Amino acid sequence: xxxxxxxxxxxxxxxxxxxxxxxxxxxxxxxxxxxxxxxxxxxxxxxxxxxxxxxxxxxxxxxxxxxxxxxxxxxxxxxxxxxxxxxxxxxxxxxxxxxxxxxxxxxxxxxxxxxxxxxxxxxxxxxxxxxxxxxxxxxxxxxxxxxxxxxxxxxxxxxxxxxx
Amino acid sequence: xxxxxxxxxxxxxxxxxxxxxxxxxxxxxxxxxxxxxxxxxxxxxxxxxxxxxxxxxxxxxxxxxxxxxxxxxxxxxxxxxxxxxxxxxxxxxxxxxxxxxxxxxxxxxxxxxxxxxxxxxxxxxxxxxxxxxxxxxxxxxxxxxxxxxxxxxxxxxxxxxxxxxxxxxxxxxxxxxxxxxxxxxxxxxxxxxxxxxxxxxxxxxxxxxxxxxxxxxxxxxxxxxxxxxxxxxxxxxxxxxxxxxxxxxxxxxxxxxxxxxxxxxxxxxxxxxxxxxxxxxxxxxxxxxxxxxxxxxxxxxxxxxxxxxxxxxxxxxxxxxxxxxxxxxxxxxxxxxxxxxxxxxxxxxxxxxxxxxxxx
Numbered sequence: 001x002x003x004x005x006x007x008x009x010x011x012x013x014x015x016x017x018x019x020x021x022x023x024x025x026x027x028x029x030x031x032x033x034x035x036x037x038x039x040x041x042x043x044x045x046x047x048x049x050x051x052x053x054x055x056x057x058x059x060x061x062x063x064x065x066x067x068x069x070x071x072x073x074x075x076x077x078x079x080x081x082x083x084x085x086x087x088x089x090x091x092x093x094x095x096x097x098x099x100x101x102x103x104x105x106x107x108x109x110x111x112x113x114x115x116x117x118x119x120x121x122x123x124x125x126x127x128x129x130x131x132x133x134x135x136x137x138x139x140x141x142x143x144x145x146x147x148x149x150x151x152x153x154x155x156x157x158x159x160x161x162x163x164x
Numbered sequence: 165x166x167x168x169x170x171x172x173x174x175x176x177x178x179x180x181x182x183x184x185x186x187x188x189x190x191x192x193x194x195x196x197x198x199x200x201x202x203x204x205x206x207x208x209x210x211x212x213x214x215x216x217x218x219x220x221x222x223x224x225x226x227x228x229x230x231x232x233x234x235x236x237x238x239x240x241x242x243x244x245x246x247x248x249x250x251x252x253x254x255x256x257x258x259x260x261x262x263x264x265x266x267x268x269x270x271x272x273x274x275x276x277x278x279x280x281x282x283x284x285x286x287x288x289x290x291x292x293x294x295x296x297x298x299x300x301x302x303x304x305x306x307x308x309x310x311x312x313x314x315x316x317x318x319x320x321x322x323x324x325x326x327x328x329x330x331x332x333x334x335x336x337x338x339x340x341x342x343x344x345x346x347x348x349x350x351x352x353x354x355x356x357x358x359x360x361x362x363x364x365x366x367x368x369x370x371x372x373x374x375x376x377x378x379x380x381x382x383x384x385x386x387x388x389x390x391x392x393x394x395x396x397x398x399x400x401x402x403x404x405x406x407x408x409x410x411x412x413x414x415x416x417x418x419x420x421x422x423x424x425x426x427x428x429x430x431x432x433x434x435x436x437x438x439x440x441x442x443x444x445x446x447x448x449x450x451x452x453x454x455x456x457x458x459x460x461x462x463x464x465x466x467x468x469x470x471x472x473x474x475x476x477x478x479x480x481x482x483x484x485x486x487x488x489x490x491x492x493x494x495x496x497x498x499x500x501x502x503x504x505x506x507x508x509x510x511x512x513x514x515x516x517x518x519x520x521x522x523x524x
Contacts, residue, residue: 024254024307028257048286048289051289052293054294055289055293058293058296058297058300059300062300063296063300063303063322063326064322066300066303066304066307067319067323070303070307070318070322121285122285123285
């Protein structure tokens with residue numbers, strides 16, 4: 001029952017985000033959608049992932065998104081959706097990604113019995129797994145983030161030099 | 165947690181559990197958060213008066229002590245104005261987000277070992293996540309007001325909060341590393357006696373200051389209140405708000421200020437622990453009052469320090485603020501994180517006080 005509530009809370013704002021003409025409303029409906037996803041994680045007893053979802057997507061990414069929206073010109077009439085939309089390439093890409101997701105949904109073995117009763121401590125287990133079984137992906141992700149950081153600094157630097 | 169309280173007072177079992185949890189949430193909001201913000205405003209005005217060599221509120225009641233009730237009534241009775249050209253829905257929505265996040269952050273404040281609304285495993289992490297929502301509300305309110313001062317205030321708030329979240333999160337992470345938990349009650353219990361977080365190692369001492377400064381900036385308190393700088397932006401993001409909605413902004417500002425003081429107390433000042441005070445020797449029914457008193461004393465001390473800072477230091481400029489964050493606080497936080505990790509490896513995770521105790 002609660003699952004359907006969270007599912008609707010996730011999916012309905014996502015539709016609004018895609019179709020709403022006002023870009024700020026689209027961003028704000030993403031806000032609700034992210035909360036729905038966090039709720040779904042909570043239902044799966046993944047409290048740490050849920051808090052991370054709120055922290056990163058709502059507290060970080062969405063604020064940067066709004067920040068970018070507000071720095072763009074004509075923010076008080078934000079009909080950013082272009083009149084001549086390009087439909088073909090995005091829809092092909094979308095169908096492609098959707099097929100991958102559907103394929104992996106059907107391929108995964110869902111015969112997992114959930115642990116009933118007391119809420120397990122997820123944080124320490126996640127930490128242990130990161131530093132043992134999943135060390136390589138963890139390190140790769142951190143190198144990727146480091147590269148992104150250095151790239152961002154380089155971009156910021158070069159624009160600063162032009163001003164001087 | 166609550167089961168313990170249930171054992172001491174069997175009378176409570178006449179009502180089911182959910183009644184008590186709802187009641188305790190409401191009680192926390194109406195009996196603690198709202199009056200506390202009011203009293204904090206009064207105390208702040210008195211301190212401001214003392215610092216600036218004037219009297220401060222002195223008309224309503226003896227020593228002006230009822231001033232905060234008068235202020236609250238005034239705010240409640242004022243006309244609620246929504247500007248014609250404002251974005252109505254978002255204008256109403258923004259204070260709601262701010263209120264939600266401000267109230268939700270109180271859920272994990274450990275007033276006492278058994279007096280904590282939600283003893284989450286990820287308490288401190290939840291707190292970082294939920295306080296980051298405030299800036300969301302601030303941005304929306306700035307945009308929805310359809311006013312350039314508000315918009316600039318909202319933009320400044322976004323930039324400031326996103327930047328200062330990094331040193332805050334790093335210092336909380338280091339504290340979790342040193343004390344070995346994310347759970348608020350476990351964090352406090354790891355600091356029993358003299359083993360306060362601030363004395364754990366030299367790096368934690370620096371970090372306590374890094375956390376306090378950057379948390380000040382995160383809740384937009386002076387000297388970091390550039391989102392609502394009166395001399396530049398009228399009143400910043402809440403310029404267009406009046407009456408009850410303005411009261412919510414005002415209230416949550418003080419509530420958040422208390423939250424960061426409470427978190428500083430929890431992770432650096434040992435929560436409800438005092439040196440040479442062993443709770444094993446004290447009868448259990450005294451635990452809650454004693455712990456709440458000690459915790460609140462420490463938190464209120466930090467709050468007074470915050471007011472003292474507010475009325476003695478001038479406001480930072482925007483670029484100085486960003487420079488402070490990225491060139492001072494973030495490097496310090498990283499050095500302290502690495503230093504604490506090194507300390508944990510070198511001394512098998514023992515704190516300074518513990519090592520000192522081992523010498524004798």
